[in-house]
Amino acid sequence: MNEIAQDMPIFCADGVQHGAVVEVDREYIRMRLPDDNRDHFVPLSAVARVDGAVHLNLSHHDLLATL
Numbered sequence: 001m002n003e004i005a006q007d008m009p010i011f012c013a014d015g016v017q018h019g020a021v022v023e024v025d026r027e028y029i030r031m032r033l034p035d036d037n038r039d040h041f042v043p044l045s046a047v048a049r050v051d052g053a054v055h056l057n058l059s060h061h062d063l064l065a066t067l
Helices: 060-066
Strands: 009-011 017-024 028-032 039-043 047-050 054-056
Antiparallel strands (some): 017 028, 028 039
């Protein structure tokens, strides 16, 4: 997952944009939502692909259930 970079947008599997990357560690992406100053952590196992944006294999609903 070396291609994930700071400020990349994060999209759920259903196309909903869900914030942007703050940083990446060994197992998680730390992200922040536009109107929320709290950090949220998404497991790298939820990443389907990276192509200038991070695309998750979780729907928006499923992602919210994991946060």
